[in-house]
Amino acid sequence: MPPILSTTVARGGSRRSMILGAGAMLALAASPAWAGLLADKILGPDARLTTVYSGGRWMEGPAWDRRAGRLVCSDVKSNMILSIAPGQAPVPLRDPSNNANGNAFDREGRLVSCEHLTRRVVRQEKDGRVTVLADRHQGRRLNAPNDLVVAADGAIWFTDPVFGITIADEGLPAEPEQHGRFVYRIDPVGGLSVVADGFDQPNGIVFAPDGRTLYVTDTGGALNAEGPREIRAFDVVDGVRLVRERRFAKIDHGIPDGLTVDTQGRVYAATANGATIWSPAGEPVGVIPTPVTCGNLEFGGRDGRTLFLCATDRVFAIDTQAKGWA
Secondary structure (H helix, E strand, O other): OOOEEEEOOOOOOOEEEOOOOOOOOOOOOOOOOOOHHHHHOOOOOEEEEEEEEEEEOOOEEEEOOOOEEEEEEEEEOOOEEEEEEEOOOOEEEEEOOOOOEEEOOOOOOEEEEEEOOOOOOEEOOOOOOOOEEOOOOEEEOOOOOOOEOOOOOOEEEEEEOOEEEEEEEEOOOOOOOOOEEEEEEOOOOOOOEEEEEOOOOEEEEEEOOOEEHHHEEEEEHOOOOOOOEEEHHHEEEEOOEEEEEEEEEEOOOOOOOOEEOOOOOOOOEEEEEEEEEEOOOOOEEEEOOOOOOOOOEEEOOOOOEEEEEEOOOEEEEEEEOOOOOO
């Protein structure tokens, strides 16, 4: 992937850009997790973490737009969605964004986003119009949709914790109307259904490459020190329901937030340490460290081998030997 300028986007259209120097590149070879990443052929010996965007407040929701060759991501607390294209200064895509968090592109290349402020899932049409896909269940407003994934059949699966109605600068404080925090499925022909309950705060969500397993993080530990800090796995039946719920992985420091997978079925979770990686069997593989807490991550780039990491106020990129699944 061509180098990208590290850029801060300011409201009103002004921008400040600077080319990354050697001091801004973080060598990972000293990391104790490096051996595992090399052995599994995830990273090469010369891999470097580079900054592709800085100056945000809470970066989230990375989604690679294959048609336009760009990364789309949210700055939740700054209330905008950004477009970051190789060799170009980042520009606002939606400003304001209704405190959008998770993003994904559907099979027609339309951007689908979770909005905290409006407590809904929306799709941006090709003419710029915004279509509301879900904002209520059984007549009651959703909590604050957080993250989502588009299934092979076009269905949209999303998580609905309470962060957007609990944290003032990520939405608008309010009392929840739902009696729980659920995982939902929006059917391609319409209709919203609960596919998983029993979560404290469901958050990151991703399918295994074959679509037969769904992974969801439970980040209750973010609001309650005694809350869960784990990734759960489910078997997917007929593309519409979940069975055999089990714990896939648990972490002791911070929480597992956003998720992605590669073509080998390895699971990558955004954590306080960076990108923490497990094998499909749930065995720890290693960590790609970030200097600040990582909130979400996504593969992209020209060949699908660049891992983008949204980490607090910045977006990082690292070229890998793995390939993302999309």
